[in-house]
Amino acid sequence: MEDGILKAISTDGSIRAIIASTTHLVADARHKHNLSFTATAALGRALTGGILLAPLLARQGQVALKFHGNGPLGKLFVDASPKGTVRGYLENPQVELPLNSLGNFDVGEAVGHTGYLHVTIDQGFGLSHTSTVELATGEIGEDINQYLVNSNKTGSLVIIGTHLNSRGVEAAGGLIVQLLPDHTEETICQIENNVSTFGTFTFLMRRGMSLEQILGRILEGFTLQTVMPEHPVSFQCKCSDERFFEALKVLERNDLVSMAEKEGQAEGRCHFCNQFYYVGKERLLDLAGKY
Numbered sequence: 620m621e622d623g624i625l626k627a628i629s630t631d632g633s634i635r636a637i638i639a640s641t642t643h644l645v646a647d648a649r650h651k652h653n654l655s656f657t658a659t660a661a662l663g664r665a666l667t668g669g670i671l672l673a674p675l676l677a678r679q680g681q682v683a684l685k686f687h688g689n690g691p692l693g694k695l696f697v698d699a700s701p702k703g704t705v706r707g708y709l710e711n712p713q714v715e716l717p718l719n720s721l722g723n724f725d726v727g728e729a730v731g732h733t734g735y736l737h738v739t740i741d742q743g744f745g746l747s748h749t750s751t752v753e754l755a756t757g758e759i760g761e762d763i764n765q766y767l768v769n770s771n772k773t774g775s776l777v778i779i780g781t782h783l784n785s786r787g788v789e790a791a792g793g794l795i796v797q798l799l800p801d802h803t804e805e806t807i808c809q810i811e812n813n814v815s816t817f818g819t820f821t822f823l824m825r826r827g828m829s830l831e832q833i834l835g836r837i838l839e840g841f842t843l844q845t846v847m848p849e850h851p852v853s854f855q856c857k858c859s860d861e862r863f864f865e866a867l868k869v870l871e872r873n874d875l876v877s878m879a880e881k882e883g884q885a886e887g888r889c890h891f892c893n894q895f896y897y898v899g900k901e902r903l904l905d906l907a908g909k910y
Contacts, residue, residue, distance in 0.1 A: 624670060624703060625830050626847035632801040634810070634841065637674060638794045638834050640824060641667045644705065644854040645781055646788040651854070651893045652708060655715040656783055660724035661692055663781035664759035666707050667793040669699030670852050671779075672738075672763065675795065677701055680743035688731025688757050691716075695730065698891065703852035706891040724783070730757035738766055760793070767797070774798040776810060778837075782821035790821040794837060809840045856892035863887050863896035867906060875907035 624639040645663035648654070654662060665684060673682045678701055686695040693710025719725040734754045741747040755765040764777035779793035796810065814837070817823065823833045830849060867875065867885055878885055885898040 620824060620827070620829065622852045623830060623849045624674070624847075624852050625834075625845060625849040626674060627834060627843040627845050628799075629838075630842045630844055632799055633806045634796055634799055634802060634838070635846075636794060636796045636834060636838060636843070637671050637847075638792070638830050639667060639670050639852060640790075640792040640830060641670060641852060642788055642791045642824070644670075644852060645791040647854040648707065649788060652712045653893075654712045657716050657724050657726065657729050658692060658709060658712045658714055659783060659788065660781045661695060661726045661729055661759065662697075662707055662709055662712075663788065663791045664726065664779045664793070665695055665697045666699075666705050666854070667779050667781070667791060668759060668763045668777070669697040669705045669707065670703065671777075671793055671795045673699040673705075674701045674847065675797075676738075676740050677742055680741035680747075683737075683739040683741075684763075685737040685739075686730055686734070686754070686757075686759070686762065687737065688734030688754050690727075690729045690731030690734075690757060692729045692731075696891075703850055704855035705852065706854060706856045708890050708893075724781075726759060727757040730754070730759070732757050736762045736766055738770075763795075767795070771797070774802075774807065776814065778814075778820050780819055780821040782819075782825065790824040792820055792824055792833075794820060794834070796838070810838070813837055813839050854892075856889060856894065858889040858892060858894055858896070860896055864898055864902075864906075867898060867903070872907045875903050879903035879907070 622643045626637045628635045649659045681700045684697040691714045695709040697707035699705040716725045739749040752766045755761040760777045760779040767775040776796040781791040782789045879900045887896045
C-alpha cells in the first residue's frame with residue numbers, strides 16, 4: 620500500500636474520521652536517523668500522529684508535537700503540515716528495550732510514563748499557540764487522545780501502530796475518530812464494539828486492505844462519505860543549503876573568520892533529517908567581509 624491519507628464523515632453527522640498509511644515515510648525516518656526497533660516504533664507512531672492531526676488542527680499552517688517524558692528516548696519532536704508532509708527526530712535514537720508483557724515494543728517505557736505532551740498549532744498567519752497535557756501512558760496514541768479530549772472537550776478515538784519485522788518497517792498507520800454534536804449513546808456503543816473485534820490497525824494493513832476498506836471495517840455500521848480525497852504523505856524536511864547559509868548570518872564577524880581560518884569550512888546538521896550542510900572557506904570570508 621502506498622502512503623496516503625483521507626478524511627470522511629458519517630452521513631448522520633455523528634462522527635468524523637481521518638485515516639493514514641505511513642509505512643514508507645516511517646521507513647524513511649528509520650533510515651535517516653539509524654533508529655533502533657524501539658525508537659522506530661516510537662517515532663513512527665509520533666510521525667503518524669502528526670500526519671493525522673495536521674489536517675484537523677491547522678488547515679494552512681503546521682502542527683508541532685513534543686513528547687517530553689522520563690524515559691530513555693529523551694525528547695521526541697514531530698512537525699507536520701496539512702499538505703501531507705512530516706518530519707521528526709528523537710534525542711536518543713539507539714535506545715533498545717525488551718518487548719513488553721504483550722510481546723510489543725515497549726514504547727511507553729521508552730518515552731516514559733511521566734512527563735508532558737506539548738502541541739503547538741500555527742495556522743499560517745504568523746501566530747501560534749501551545750497546549751500542554753500530561754502524558755497518559757507514553758504510548759503516543761493514548762497521549763494524543765488525551766490532548767484531543769482536553770482541548771476539544773469531546774470524545775475521540777486514536778489508533779496508531781508501527782509493525783516491524785527483521786527486515787524493517789512492514790506496516791505503519793493510524794486513525795482518529797471524533798464524536799460530533801449529533802452523536803448518540805448508540806454511536807459510542809457501536810464504535811466500542813467495532814474496536815473490540817477488528818484486531819490491530821497494522822494487521823488490517825498487512826492483509827492488503829485499502830484505507831477505505833480499513834475505515835469501513837473499523838467503522839462498520841456507519842455510512843461514510845469522503846470529505847478529503849486520499850492524497851500522498853511523505854517524510855519531508857524544510858532544510859536546505861540556503862537555510863544553513865542564512866543561519867550563519869547571526870554569527871559575529873570574528874567567529875566567521877575564525878571558523879574559516881581554523882576549520883576551513885562551516886559544518887551543520889539538521890536534527891529533523893540528519894542531512895549535513897557545508898559552507899566553504901571562501902564563502903565564509905565573503906560573508907564576514909559584508910559586516
